[in-house]
Amino acid sequence: xETEMTCERPEVTERIAARGLRPTPARxxxxxxxxxxxxxxxxxxxLQALRQQGEPMSIATLYQNLAKLSxxxxxxxxxxxxxxxxxxxxxxxxxxxxxxVCGRMVDVRAAGPLEKIRPEPVFPDDEGExxxxxxxxxxxxxxxVCPACQARLERAS
Amino acid sequence: xETEMTCERPEVTERIAARGLRPTPARxxxxxxxxxxxxxxxxxxxLQALRQQGEPMSIATLYQNLAKLSxxxxxxxxxxxxxxxxxxxxxxxxxxxxxxVCGRMVDVRAAGPLEKIRPEPVFPDDEGExxxxxxxxxxxxxxxVCPACQARLERAS
DNA sequence: ATCATTGCAAACTGTTTGCATCAAG
DNA sequence: CTTGATGCAAACAGTTTGCAATGAT
Numbered sequence: 001x002e003t004e005m006t007c008e009r010p011e012v013t014e015r016i017a018a019r020g021l022r023p024t025p026a027r028x029x030x031x032x033x034x035x036x037x038x039x040x041x042x043x044x045x046x047l048q049a050l051r052q053q054g055e056p057m058s059i060a061t062l063y064q065n066l067a068k069l070s071x072x073x074x075x076x077x078x079x080x081x082x083x084x085x086x087x088x089x090x091x092x093x094x095x096x097x098x099x100x101v102c103g104r105m106v107d108v109r110a111a112g113p114l115e116k117i118r119p120e121p122v123f124p125d126d127e128g129e130x131x132x133x134x135x136x137x138x139x140x141x142x143x144x145v146c147p148a149c150q151a152r153l154e155r156a157s
Numbered sequence: 158x159e160t161e162m163t164c165e166r167p168e169v170t171e172r173i174a175a176r177g178l179r180p181t182p183a184r185x186x187x188x189x190x191x192x193x194x195x196x197x198x199x200x201x202x203x204l205q206a207l208r209q210q211g212e213p214m215s216i217a218t219l220y221q222n223l224a225k226l227s228x229x230x231x232x233x234x235x236x237x238x239x240x241x242x243x244x245x246x247x248x249x250x251x252x253x254x255x256x257x258v259c260g261r262m263v264d265v266r267a268a269g270p271l272e273k274i275r276p277e278p279v280f281p282d283d284e285g286e287x288x289x290x291x292x293x294x295x296x297x298x299x300x301x302v303c304p305a306c307q308a309r310l311e312r313a314s
Numbered sequence: 315a316t317c318a319t320t321g322c323a324a325a326c327t328g329t330t331t332g333c334a335t336c337a338a339g
Numbered sequence: 340c341t342t343g344a345t346g347c348a349a350a351c352a353g354t355t356t357g358c359a360a361t362g363a364t
Contacts, residue, residue, distance in 0.1 A: 044352095058321040061320050110275070119252065142295055143293055143295075146286075146290055181344060
């Protein structure tokens with residue numbers, strides 16, 4: 001039972017250390033997993049993935065480290081439409097494209113005049129107040145049908 | 158202990174019945190609350206609001222009815238950034254403007270060439286697959302600072 | 315020696331379900 | 340009389356925390 005003291009990959013070690021966290025084995029495994037896939041894992045899914053790699057981890061340790069890593073900006077975190085936290089390796093602001101059939105989600109950038117999109121009131125009474133908001137950012141959630149589901153739907157029709 | 162058999166307001170009764178649900182007292186109170194405010198209530202907040210109006214309700218009844226009402230399209234539902242469900246009276250597709258300081262959220266429409274905003278890959282490997290997605294909708298989450306928080310921040314500086 | 319990390323178990327929060335009671339069609 | 344609504348209590352799922360053992364500096 002040898003204990004690996006740092007990550008195998010210097011890339012990972014550096015990424016963690018750069019944010020002032022110690023690159024412990026648990027953290028390295030988490031970050032490596034996220035970097036190698038472009039998945040948006042829930043904690044539970046990560047646990048399974050790590051278990052399959054023969055590198056299991058306590059659920060408490062996982063949650064503790066996910067919190068630290070995401071607070072430090074080493075990994076990204078958001079809450080899915082089902083209310084469950086999800087984590088990914090992309091920390092820069094980005095957007096999501098979600099398949100309305102299977103729920104799959106891919107990271108995307110938004111091309112086009114995003115800054116030109118402005119909020120306007122749904123309720124007329126909000127008009128005045130809305131004008132005094134300072135709008136700083138826009139995040140777009142694209143929904144549609146992924147290629148795999150399009151094929152499946154066609155076949156079924 | 159008289160039992161009100163339908164809503165006081167025909168508007169509310171109709172809205173519920175139009176979707177094939179019986180306008181029971183509990184449902185009427187929920188829908189009335191959402192129509193009268195433009196809040197995005199969590200179930201817990203609704204419970205408090207109803208209690209203050211002297212019309213409390215069992216938490217189970219509340220959850221059961223929120224599920225039915227939102228599935229039937231009588232009310233809108235979404236999951237907030239904290240992972241907690243929130244409900245509002247707006248069922249048409251719309252967008253949100255969120256204060257990054259206090260978390261307040263208002264319903265907005267998106268003005269501008271929203272259809273012109275298109276997803277493009279973050280990872281080059283996704284390029285080919287991304288082109289084959291069928292993009293159907295875009296939802297924008299605006300973030301910024303609300304007038305009240307702007308004032309508070311100014312005062313503090 | 316000190317401080318951070320790990321991980322088990324227990325606590326907590328938001329949500330759902332089983333079931334008995336009550337009201338409506 | 341049959342079906343649906345209510346509400347209490349128990350069950351659940353995701354997440355957090357207390358704490359003791361372990362490992363790193």
